[in-house]
Amino acid sequence: MNLLPWPAQIGSGSDISCAKLYPGRGGRQASRAGGDRAPGTGYPERVTRGSCVLFLALWGCGSQAPECPPCASASVSAASVSASAKSAAPASGPSTADATQAAELTFRKEGERVVTLTLSDLTKAIPAETVKQLDPYYNKEKSYRAVPLAAVIELAFKGEKDLPQKEYVLRAKDGYTVPLRGSKVFEKGAFIAFQDVEVPGWEPIGQQRANPAPFYLVWAGKDQTDLETHPRPYQLAAIEIARFEDVFPRTVPKGLAADSPAQKGFALFREQCIHCHAINREGGRVGPELNVPQSVVEYRPVDQIKAYIKDPLTFRYSTMPAHPSFTDADLDAIVAYFTAMKDRKQDDAKTSGK
Numbered sequence: 216m217n218l219l220p221w222p223a224q225i226g227s228g229s230d231i232s233c234a235k236l237y238p239g240r241g242g243r244q245a246s247r248a249g250g251d252r253a254p255g256t257g258y259p260e261r262v263t264r265g266s267c268v269l270f271l272a273l274w275g276c277g278s279q280a281p282e283c284p285p286c287a288s289a290s291v292s293a294a295s296v297s298a299s300a301k302s303a304a305p306a307s308g309p310s311t312a313d314a315t316q317a318a319e320l321t322f323r324k325e326g327e328r329v330v331t332l333t334l335s336d337l338t339k340a341i342p343a344e345t346v347k348q349l350d351p352y353y354n355k356e357k358s359y360r361a362v363p364l365a366a367v368i369e370l371a372f373k374g375e376k377d378l379p380q381k382e383y384v385l386r387a388k389d390g391y392t393v394p395l396r397g398s399k400v401f402e403k404g405a406f407i408a409f410q411d412v413e414v415p416g417w418e419p420i421g422q423q424r425a426n427p428a429p430f431y432l433v434w435a436g437k438d439q440t441d442l443e444t445h446p447r448p449y450q451l452a453a454i455e456i457a458r459f460e461d462v463f464p465r466t467v468p469k470g471l472a473a474d475s476p477a478q479k480g481f482a483l484f485r486e487q488c489i490h491c492h493a494i495n496r497e498g499g500r501v502g503p504e505l506n507v508p509q510s511v512v513e514y515r516p517v518d519q520i521k522a523y524i525k526d527p528l529t530f531r532y533s534t535m536p537a538h539p540s541f542t543d544a545d546l547d548a549i550v551a552y553f554t555a556m557k558d559r560k561q562d563d564a565k566t567s568g569k
């Protein structure tokens with residue numbers, strides 16, 4: 216499998232700022248749209264490889280940069296942040312163990328904090344297992360100590376009904392954000408790993424040698440190694456119940472028929488693009504904002520946009536993944552979405568404290 220490296224995963228201590236982290240999650244496996252995409256499902260069941268997605272306003276960040284999402288947020292202890300900073304070499308020894316013990320996961324529902332659980336809260340309530348699987352980030356078999364994701368969700372949101380029917384957002388401490396449907400969250404094989412069995416203090420991940428601590432979403436099944444369908448956010452800090460439309464309301468092309476090309480383009484965009492690109496200031500920051508102040512359809516010819524999305528490297532070298540399996544209809548739909556959003560610009564400062 217041809218994994219693109221993740222460029223510069225920068226974390227350099229507890230003063231991490233999102234500005235530094237933005238480039239951190241750019242590269243990824245080229246999308247394979249069409250092939251495994253369930254038509255019309257809309258909600259992204261696959262990676263939303265955001266970088267610092269703009270959740271600051273929606274969720275409250277408590278971090279440094281005003282445009283910064285809840286990276287290095289209160290939910291991540293300084294200890295675990297500095298543990299990650301040591302990622303250049305697999306650290307071992309008591310300090311790493313302490314940092315691991317101090318690891319916390321925060322759970323929110325529609326913006327409100329529900330509970331924060333430490334690793335020992337989790338492992339006291341849920342028997343840990345050893346999960347051995349082919350890890351696509353390391354490109355080899357890895358073993359982790361881990362707890363099943365479904366059990367973690369049930370513990371954190373106990374009393375909440377219909378958990379498998381909800382929509383979730385998983386956030387890494389740098390703001391990298393993965394929306395997941397409940398059906399995916401409750402899929403057998405999903406685990407929250409908290410310890411690398413072979414390498415004390417975790418084997419660094421990817422070219423940037425990021426440390427996956429404190430928590431890393433992994434999948435145990437043989438058919439769960441595709442990062443598109445089974446994303447693996449590492450440095451996981453928070454798990455939230457949140458509807459896509461509530462998290463990214465300004466990306467929704469309101470007032471259009473459900474079967475319009477723009478709606479189809481929106482479905483593609485939110486599955487495959489939003490984690491890197493913002494529309495109306497909502498979305499990822501790895502790639503450029505595509506709607507404000509000018510929509511990409513206002514400054515680039517449509518044919519060029521379509522050719523670029525399909526094969527960006529023929530234009531310039533960057534971390535924008537190719538989308539070789541997009542059909543002409545898919546590309547037309549995405550352009551229809553951009554065009555619809557051009558007439559729905561929102562560029563005022565986001566209101567905070569939702």
Ligand code: HEC
Pocket residue numbers: 240241242243264483484487488489490491492501502503505511520523524531532533534535536538549
């Ligand atoms: C992994 C992150 C990532 C994903 C996923 C991604 N892009 Fe990009 N995209 C980028 C980056 C980075 C650039 C800027 C590249 C450059 O400057 O050369 C870019 C550039 C673009 C541009 C050119 C903008 C301009 O003004 O030049 C368009 C259009 C675009 N992307 C559309 C899309 C669409 C549509 C999707 C989803 C099908 C998508 N991108 C998915 C990272 C991404």
